[in-house]
Amino acid sequence: MTRPLEGCRVLDLGIITAGAATSALLADLGATVLKVESPTYRDPFRVWIAAPDGKGDLSPFFRFTNRGKRGVSLDLKQPAGRDAFLRLAVHCDIVVENFRRSVLDRLGIGYAALKAANAGIILASISSQGETGPLAQYVSFGSTLEAVAGLASLTGYAGGPPVLSGKEVNLPDQNIALFAAGMILTAWLARRRGGGGVHLDLAQRELTSFMIGEAFAASPPLQRVGNAEPPFALQDCVLAGDSRYFALSVTEDQLPALERLVGGEGLLASRLAAWTARLGRDEAVAALQAAGIAAAPVLDGRGMAAMRGTLWSQAIAQHPHYGQLKGVPFQLDGAPLHTDGDAPAIGADTEAVLAEIGGFSREEIAALLANGAAETAG
């Protein structure tokens, strides 16, 4: 039942979603993840949205993305803090970061410094545009990337402006966590097969373009077409009589069945609308499904959450004390991925981690704390 990354240690400099969610997935896979913050720089996700009353001091978004990690606080701008980080790196395997480019080098913990401390280290650098090129210094949040990578130009109603997944979904940041975790596991596997350390240069813009990879040779260029999509003869969201939407996808072969189902005369779209107006959303979905046509209610966040245990179960975890936390995107039968514990307070485990993993003496730790090069919770 040993999970794939048991025994593997991660120094997590990841912030907000892209970096922090990558490390969270590594924790689910069994790694020990040390979330490193600084007395002078917190993960902005701690205050992205307010913590609800009575649920402790952690913002829900931070909790969802950092559960199962240990908390370390080191001031990387102080030489003693930087040296402590590099000493931890000697005993760790993976570093994850998504700062602005050049920050890591300026702090003295870039790939060269990490490699000097630990030749086998795997550094995953997640950035907007990559390590190189004229836009290397460009900053972004997820939906910026949808724009610059081409995805927004393909998203929207026919004839309308481009549309973003927006702040609530921020799709590129979710995707990079899946991809970066996959590349880190690949580098770890290669290292076990005799390879050395690796610097992974992961550009979120490139991943976002890769996720529409078929568009780059399309001729004529693809347009915004709303919900239509080949090979379906008809695909859209339709408003039912109870003012709720359902989604349907109909193939060419299924058009006669749909026409029989909706009855009437004239254009199929207006016949479908007339038929739908007489039915509730769920009735319409049931009737379409009975005719063998793909259909589903368009659920909002509440409706989707209510399907936990019915249609899905793993993607969000239910913790006995902390309520719902982010779950896992896939599952292994032999060594189930799981989420261990809450997200850490700032520096909650600084002393324990320095002692147990870094081999720091009690005196050394006291000196770091006294100088403000390290910080403990409370």
Next chain:
Amino acid sequence: MKPLAGTTIIEALSADCPLALRLSVGFAGRLAADLGATVVKLEPPDGDPVRRLPPLDENGRSTLFAFLNAGKRSVLDASATGRLVGSADAVLRDRGRRVPDGPIDVELSMIGARDAGSQTEFTILALGGMLDIVGDPARQPLRLGGHQLAYAAGLAAYTGLVASLLRRPERETVRVSLLEVAVWINWKSVASVAAMGKLSTRAGRAAEWSVVKCKDGYLALVHQAQDWGGLRRLCDDPRLDDPLFADPPNRAKNAAALADVVEAALAPMTRAELQTRAMALRLPLGAVWEIGDLLEDAQVTARGFLALAEADGAPIRMPRLPVLWNGQAFPPGAVPGRAEAVA
């Protein structure tokens, strides 16, 4: 040597495999092929249906098939392939396909073992809350372009596959459900409801981050509290001093009005100018580039991101794998022609 050299992966699909899972499996296999694995795609005698699906290139070939299958070997799916499957390291398959015991088993499904009737990528997006949250509140829910969910499931399948390679010699079954992936991606909607009782839904122009027009196209207006000073400098418009925009909660509440002001202020500027100014001001704004713009883009070119994959007739343009490995790129391999028979 590429990191997955020496690893053999088979793609095996049932005859009635849903299209979405064909794309997910293909995507996962493409990642593995780029990274050096030998990926063998089993194809029915009449070919993978994706070969006939748009988009098409100027020569009428499916760019969808080319993108998903570059670097793979294609073999006719027949009884003789059982031995091939048995000796592989891993199999990527849909739930309807049975394969012999032995290799790592990566099973993709629409909704796991649950029977939820007939589903497509689009209807799973509906169930996962990912349609409701995109688009204009006065219009129908909207899907994102391309095959975002099918490909994200492909990312999950690839990551699960490599996780299982790490656990060998133990035999492993990896399970990927399209709906679980959708919910995992859309976790903020669950977190907002569960922790704050706040329902997120599509807000169109009133969304905190939306799209505004500029001189030659559109700009994604993405900003956080720390970007306000820079945004004001960029726009240089006294209307932004209005108390409506005094602090982040007010800017969120009055996002549509804010977008109107920004749009008017930026109207004389081109996307290229805005991109240059945004970088100077460290603003996370995004010029909305069309695919044609990206073919000439300086950053894309400098990093060699677009490659030409060998294919029958003429090479096909497509992105390389979006990672540099100690600076090294993994260009896509050749697109397989018709499936070969295996002895």
